[in-house]
Amino acid sequence: MTVAADLDPLSLALAPPPGESPQDREARIQRERDAKKRSDLIDQEISRQRNEKKSPKPVKILLLGQSESGKSTTLKNFQLINSPKAFRAERASWRAVVHLNVVRSIRLIVNALSEVEAFANSQIPLGPDEESYPPLTPELLTLKMRLLPLQQVEEALVGKLTPGASNLSSLTNLPDSTRGAAQEVSINSATPWKGAFSRLMSNVRSSVDGPEVAEPQDSRNARQLLHACSEDMIRLWNDPTVKQVLKVHRLRLEDMAGFFLDSIERVTELSYEPTDDDILKARLKTLGVSEHHFSLKAGTMIPQSWIVYDVGGARSLRGALDVFPVPFFDDMDAIIFLAPLSCFDQVLAEDESVNRLEDSILLWKAIVSSPLLQETSLILFLNKCDILKAKLASGQKFGEYVVSYGDRPNDFEHTSQYMKKKFMMIAKQHSLEPRGFYTYFTSVTDVQSTSDILGSVRDMLVRQNLTKSRLV
Numbered sequence: 475m476t477v478a479a480d481l482d483p484l485s486l487a488l489a490p491p492p493g494e495s496p497q498d499r500e501a502r503i504q505r506e507r508d509a510k511k512r513s514d515l516i517d518q519e520i521s522r523q524r525n526e527k528k529s530p531k532p533v534k535i536l537l538l539g540q541s542e543s544g545k546s547t548t549l550k551n552f553q554l555i556n557s558p559k560a561f562r563a564e565r566a567s568w569r570a571v572v573h574l575n576v577v578r579s580i581r582l583i584v585n586a587l588s589e590v591e592a593f594a595n596s597q598i599p600l601g602p603d604e605e606s607y608p609p610l611t612p613e614l615l616t617l618k619m620r621l622l623p624l625q626q627v628e629e630a631l632v633g634k635l636t637p638g639a640s641n642l643s644s645l646t647n648l649p650d651s652t653r654g655a656a657q658e659v660s661i662n663s664a665t666p667w668k669g670a671f672s673r674l675m676s677n678v679r680s681s682v683d684g685p686e687v688a689e690p691q692d693s694r695n696a697r698q699l700l701h702a703c704s705e706d707m708i709r710l711w712n713d714p715t716v717k718q719v720l721k722v723h724r725l726r727l728e729d730m731a732g733f734f735l736d737s738i739e740r741v742t743e744l745s746y747e748p749t750d751d752d753i754l755k756a757r758l759k760t761l762g763v764s765e766h767h768f769s770l771k772a773g774t775m776i777p778q779s780w781i782v783y784d785v786g787g788a789r790s791l792r793g794a795l796d797v798f799p800v801p802f803f804d805d806m807d808a809i810i811f812l813a814p815l816s817c818f819d820q821v822l823a824e825d826e827s828v829n830r831l832e833d834s835i836l837l838w839k840a841i842v843s844s845p846l847l848q849e850t851s852l853i854l855f856l857n858k859c860d861i862l863k864a865k866l867a868s869g870q871k872f873g874e875y876v877v878s879y880g881d882r883p884n885d886f887e888h889t890s891q892y893m894k895k896k897f898m899m900i901a902k903q904h905s906l907e908p909r910g911f912y913t914y915f916t917s918v919t920d921v922q923s924t925s926d927i928l929g930s931v932r933d934m935l936v937r938q939n940l941t942k943s944r945l946v
């Protein structure tokens with residue numbers, strides 16, 4: 475019997491080390507007592523949670539990044555994956571946003587043509603480096619006139635989005651002087667704008683399926699007007715002179731948020747319902763913060779509640795810090811920071827002296843070095859990779875804008891790895907403590923790849939939470 479006990483590996487492992495002094499023995503026993511106490515506390519907590527059927531603490535994620543970085547689009551992916559029914563029930567609201575996006579693109583073209591007209595009438599001579607405008611044909615000018623009523627569509631849709639707002643300009647956060655070309659409709663996250671359109675869609679369905687027509691007159695008119703202008707809009711967008719004018723203006727509408735001009739016929743059909751892809755592409759600027767709750771299942775785990783916070787347009791960390799009280803940040807499990815790599819050749823709409831990529835780097839630096847967020851895991855989405863690839867393929871030179879890049883190869887592989895290293899270095903140098911840090915190359919308008927990435931983010935955070943709760 476004694477021999478067998480001596481051979482038991484557990485007894486051997488727990489046996490006091492040979493030659494242990496009385497002080498070492500006292501310290502060891504104290505350590506064992508503490509460990510036992512901790513283990514009992516964890517067992518008690520687990521059994522308490524089991525008895526109360528209490529679900530684990532919610533996982534909290536904060537979406538940060540400059541305006542147009544893709545925060546709300548990431549949130550839409552969360553919704554599409556975790557509550558697809560609710561996501562799809564909101565199609566009607568998104569149809570209105572797609573229509574607003576179309577009208578805005580047309581307005582940008584019409585504004586550019588007006589500038590050409592004004593320039594021609596002013597007789598101002600061209601500067602030596604200025605490209606000349608092509609002459610506008612009478613057909614083009616007629617087309618432009620015929621599309622002017624589209625402004626009514628915009629007014630009607632905006633009126634529907636925010637019934638309280640008196641006019642279009644109250645929905646833009648740009649000063650009057652800069653309004654015009656850059657004007658973009660934004661919605662305060664507290665506004666229940668989707669409700670108005672969900673009701674509207676059920677009305678539209680009944681009007682399509684049966685004789686009952688209950689859709690309000692103004693919004694029906696708007697939809698029909700857009701449908702009636704469909705051909706003119708297609709002709710305008712495909713006009714070679716328009717393409718030339720846009721080129722001189724360096725206005726690449728196809729790279730801009732909410733671009734649907736290549737699908738005008740489809741999206742202006744009277745029976746049009748946005749696809750999932752359309753919804754992800756639709757652009758509506760967010761103002762303020764919105765909070766979204768999901769119930770997620772990872773593997774065989776019981777569903778866990780997740781809360782995702784979308785902070786609209788926060789250009790500086792101050793922006794986010796001003797919105798939340800300090801304890802809010804202590805409780806955050808992870809930040810998903812979106813840095814759109816494709817914007818290397820763009821400036822901020824709100825401050826044209828600031829390069830967008832540079833602004834993302836500064837915001838990243840502020841976030842990683844903030845003492846408030848030092849224990850929060852960082853998930854970096856180097857986003858809009860699809861647009862970056864297209865831009866580089868079209869010949870746009872990365873090194874011309876990111877001077878430190880020098881004359882390295884102008885391809886996706888090298889530029890994306892260069893930026894990844896840059897962001898990682900900043901995180902390493904400016905983090906106050908070691909922390910979880912994960913990087914992904916993303917195109918969050920791509921449903922499939924984003925679903926895979928969000929799946930691995932979910933698994934990683936579930937593991938992290940388990941580890942944390944075992945360490946308390």
Ligand SMILES: Nc1nc2c(ncn2[C@@H]2O[C@H](COP(=O)(O)OP(=O)(O)OP(=O)(O)O)[C@@H](O)[C@H]2O)c(=O)[nH]1
Nearest residue numbers: 542543544545546547732755757760787858917918
């Ligand atoms: N092609 C492409 N478009 C993207 C990608 N990510 C976002 N977008 C588009 O870019 C636009 C801006 O994205 P949002 O998600 O609205 O940006 P945001 O960060 O919420 O911006 P704010 O609400 O102003 O703070 C939308 O039209 C998106 O469809 C991407 O990876 N690829």
Ligand SMILES: [Mg+2]
Nearest residue numbers: 546759760786
């Ligand atoms: Mg947003």
